Amino acid sequence: MTSRPGYLIASHPxxxxxxxxxxxxxxxxxxxxxLSLAGAIMLTRAExxxxxxxxxxxxxxxxxxxxxxxxxxxxxxxxxxxxxxPVQRIERLGTLEAxxxxxxxxxxxxxxxxxxxxxxxxxxxxxxxxxxxVLTDVRLAxxxxxxxxxxxxxxxxxxxxxxxxxxxxxxPFQRNGxxxxxxxxxxxxxxxxxxxxDHAGPVVFQSGKTLASTSQPFQFNTRRVVSYADLPWGQxxxxxxxxxxxxxxxxxxxxxxEQTLRAQGLLRIGQxxxxxxxxxxxxxxxxxxxxxxxxxxxxxxxxxxxxQEDPPDLEPAREAMTHSxxxxxxxASVLTRLRHSLRESGLAEQCRPVxxxxxxxxxxxxxxxxxxxxxxxxxxxxxxxxxxxxxDPVALGQIIHNxxxxxxxxxxxxxxxxxxxxLEVLLRAGRVELTVRDNGPGIDPQHLxxxxxxxxxxxxxxxxLGLSLSExxxxxxxxxxxxxxxxxxxxxxxxxxxxxxxxxx
Numbered sequence: 238m239t240s241r242p243g244y245l246i247a248s249h250p251x252x253x254x255x256x257x258x259x260x261x262x263x264x265x266x267x268x269x270x271x272l273s274l275a276g277a278i279m280l281t282r283a284e285x286x287x288x289x290x291x292x293x294x295x296x297x298x299x300x301x302x303x304x305x306x307x308x309x310x311x312x313x314x315x316x317x318x319x320x321x322x323p324v325q326r327i328e329r330l331g332t333l334e335a336x337x338x339x340x341x342x343x344x345x346x347x348x349x350x351x352x353x354x355x356x357x358x359x360x361x362x363x364x365x366x367x368x369x370x371v372l373t374d375v376r377l378a379x380x381x382x383x384x385x386x387x388x389x390x391x392x393x394x395x396x397x398x399x400x401x402x403x404x405x406x407x408x409p410f411q412r413n414g415x416x417x418x419x420x421x422x423x424x425x426x427x428x429x430x431x432x433x434x435d436h437a438g439p440v441v442f443q444s445g446k447t448l449a450s451t452s453q454p455f456q457f458n459t460r461r462v463v464s465y466a467d468l469p470w471g472q473x474x475x476x477x478x479x480x481x482x483x484x485x486x487x488x489x490x491x492x493x494x495e496q497t498l499r500a501q502g503l504l505r506i507g508q509x510x511x512x513x514x515x516x517x518x519x520x521x522x523x524x525x526x527x528x529x530x531x532x533x534x535x536x537x538x539x540x541x542x543x544x545q546e547d548p549p550d551l552e553p554a555r556e557a558m559t560h561s562x563x564x565x566x567x568x569a570s571v572l573t574r575l576r577h578s579l580r581e582s583g584l585a586e587q588c589r590p591v592x593x594x595x596x597x598x599x600x601x602x603x604x605x606x607x608x609x610x611x612x613x614x615x616x617x618x619x620x621x622x623x624x625x626x627x628x629d630p631v632a633l634g635q636i637i638h639n640x641x642x643x644x645x646x647x648x649x650x651x652x653x654x655x656x657x658x659x660l661e662v663l664l665r666a667g668r669v670e671l672t673v674r675d676n677g678p679g680i681d682p683q684h685l686x687x688x689x690x691x692x693x694x695x696x697x698x699x700x701x702l703g704l705s706l707s708e709x710x711x712x713x714x715x716x717x718x719x720x721x722x723x724x725x726x727x728x729x730x731x732x733x734x735x736x737x738x739x740x741x742x
Contacts, residue, residue, distance in 0.1 A: 276476035295409035318388035339402035344394040370452040377426035422456040438464040600637040618661040626734040644675040679722040
């Protein structure tokens with residue numbers, strides 16, 4: 238069977254079950270990947286926000302603690318300038334040393350004399366001009382500097398060591414091993430309080446403030462590089478695992494629902510088929526058997542009366558019994574004509590425009606698990622547009638289901654290698670022809686004329702009503718159903734229906 242121009246060929250190869258599973262897996266993987274990426278981004282943002290908040294809080298604490306130490310040093314110098322202790326040089330004053338371990342030495346110089354150190358003397362002049370303490374002899378790399386204030390009658394200088402100014406038990410950052418780099422800067426000098434960890438990372442937190450001391454205007458800088466190891470990989474992995482379980486659960490529920498709907502559809506078709514078969518049988522029996530049975534009863538009663546006469550009238554009795562035999566033979570022939578009882582106006586009145594494309598798709602969907610189980614390749618050759626016919630959707634679905642089911646049964650019974658079924662829809666002169674062809678052994682030529690007879694079947698488990706009922710339903714919808722063998726091998730069933738024009742529909 239060749240494809241025709243203008244027709245869309247949609248094939249389901251033998252690997253269709255595997256492709257379907259691969260497609261389902263791909264969709265599930267993409268959904269899982271999207272959820273995992275979204276969750277990883279969300280968790281990463283939350284973790285970075287938490288780390289940034291912790292960095293900001295710790296930087297503020299360190300800034301406050303160091304600012305307090307510098308304020309204490311300003312207070313020491315102001316106290317000395319105010320009290321003017323009567324000593325020329327004070328080194329490691331006991332009380333101050335105990336209270337302020339950063340004080341290395343205190344120096345006093347009369348205001349009318351010059352400091353021996355030129356830098357200190359220059360600072361003396363700056364202090365007089367600024368009327369506040371000033372920095373001098375700054376060796377910030379070592380954490381040491383001198384704070385000098387000009388006063389009367391004497392000026393004072395305090396030598397400080399910032400290494401002892403920090404209370405490490407209160408300091409928010411570890412001195413060694415902290416990921417945060419803490420630096421105190423002044424002009425081109427800097428004192429590294431904590432070196433931090435030198436590594437690459439996607440995010441950098443930074444903070445820089447000038448300490449609130451006019452005499453010690455150091456720049457306090459903190460910096461942290463968030464490494465890739467600091468990202469929430471564990472939480473992201475757990476979220477990805479939870480997403481995989483969720484996607485798997487949703488897919489399982491979807492498959493269960495799909496199987497339930499498919500089973501309900503098959504059950505509905507089976508129930509309709511049984512009801513139609515019973516209706517056909519009842520109508521046929523009621524109509525066809527009534528007259529012969531009545532005649533048999535009349536002839537039998539007549540024979541009984543003739544035989545009861547004295548002497549018995551044998552010749553008329555024999556003739557009556559002969560008529561009874563003929564009527565019994567007529568009753569037996571009713572089985573070949575049961576399908577005609579369905580050709581009544583009931584189904585014809587229910588006919589309406591029906592999408593053959595949709596009904597065909599639903600029927601294939603219902604049988605897809607069986608096709609996959611037996612490894613049968615299904616190929617569809619359909620027009621690219623929707624095909625609408627005159628018919629009843631339930632009856633049409635039952636016919637298509639019967640034809641497909643017969644093809645599947647024939648292929649399974651024959652154990653055909655590389656089993657295939659072809660579905661083709663042809664449009665011709667206001668009619669639609671749907672053909673169902675398989676590559677099985679075909680129909681025995683001796684049985685071709687009997688395939689639509691009621692109760693005729695070649696299957697041990699069949700009743701012989703499916704094809705008979707399908708032909709009756711097709712004729713009731715104004716169509717027909719024929720069967721023949723394909724020259725290339727296999728059986729072909731052709732269902733013909735009336736086409737609904739697009740303009741009229």
